[in-house]
Every structure is written in C-alpha cells, then in structure tokens.
Amino acid sequence: MNIQKLLSSNMGRLRIAGFLEGLSLLVLMGWAMPMKYMYDQPEYVRMIGSVHGALFIGFLCMIYIVAEQKSWKYMDIPLKLFISCFIPFGTFYLDHKLLKNEQ
Numbered sequence: 001m002n003i004q005k006l007l008s009s010n011m012g013r014l015r016i017a018g019f020l021e022g023l024s025l026l027v028l029m030g031w032a033m034p035m036k037y038m039y040d041q042p043e044y045v046r047m048i049g050s051v052h053g054a055l056f057i058g059f060l061c062m063i064y065i066v067a068e069q070k071s072w073k074y075m076d077i078p079l080k081l082f083i084s085c086f087i088p089f090g091t092f093y094l095d096h097k098l099l100k101n102e103q
Contacts, residue, residue, distance in 0.1 A: 010069055014062040015099050018081070021059040022091030024052040029088060056085060070102070077102075 006012030032044040060082070067078045077098060084090030 010062070010066050011099065011102060014059075014066045015095055017055070017059040017062045018084075018091040018095050018099070021052070021055040021085060022089065024048065024055045025085070025091075026088055028052050059085065059091075 003016075006016055028045070028048045032048040035044045036042045063078050063081050066072070067074060072078055080094060080098065081091075084094045
C-alpha cells in the first residue's frame with residue numbers, strides 16, 4: 001500500500017502508529033533487553049524504552065481519535081488494540097485481521 005494513502009486518513013495513521021509501536025516492542029524485547037542482561041549494557045533499554053514509550057502513547061492517542069471518529073464501542077476494537085500492545089507481534093496481527101478491513 002502507498003504510504004501517502006495511509007497518511008491521508010486517521011485510520012492509515014493508526015495503522016502506521018501500530019506498526020511502529022509493534023516494531024519498537026520487538027526491538028526492545030528482542031535486542032535491548034538481551035543487551036542489558038547478557039552483556040551488561042542497560043543504556044540500550046533506556047534509549048529504546050523511551051522511544052517505545054512515546055510510540056505507545058502515540059498509538060493510544062490514535063486509537064482514541066479513530067474510535068471517536070468511527071463511533072467504535074470501547075470494549076470492542078479499541079480494547080483489542082490496547083491489549084495487542086503488550087503482546088509481541090500483536091499489533092501486526094490485529095492490523096492484518098481488523099484494521100486492514102476497516103480502511
């Protein structure tokens with residue numbers, strides 16, 4: 001899909017935010033955490049963790065914006081999206097199963 005088309009709508013921006021948040025979680029868990037505990041280099045967790053935190057907050061803001069725009073019930077798609085933030089590959093799965101069809 002074209003990146004300009006994604007950026008032209010709130011749903012597209014939500015999908016991009018979900019991708020970036022999911023990617024940052026994978027980098028944090030798959031690279032920064034092992035660097036901290038196996039090689040005693042905690043600076044990577046601080047750096048990647050800060051980026052991940054900002055992307056997490058941005059993703060939650062986009063969930064709220066799209067939920068209001070689409071009149072979603074908060075116990076349905078928004079709750080699933082929120083929970084997916086805590087599961088590695090969760091945001092990618094829900095993007096494929098839910099958000100792709102919504103757009």
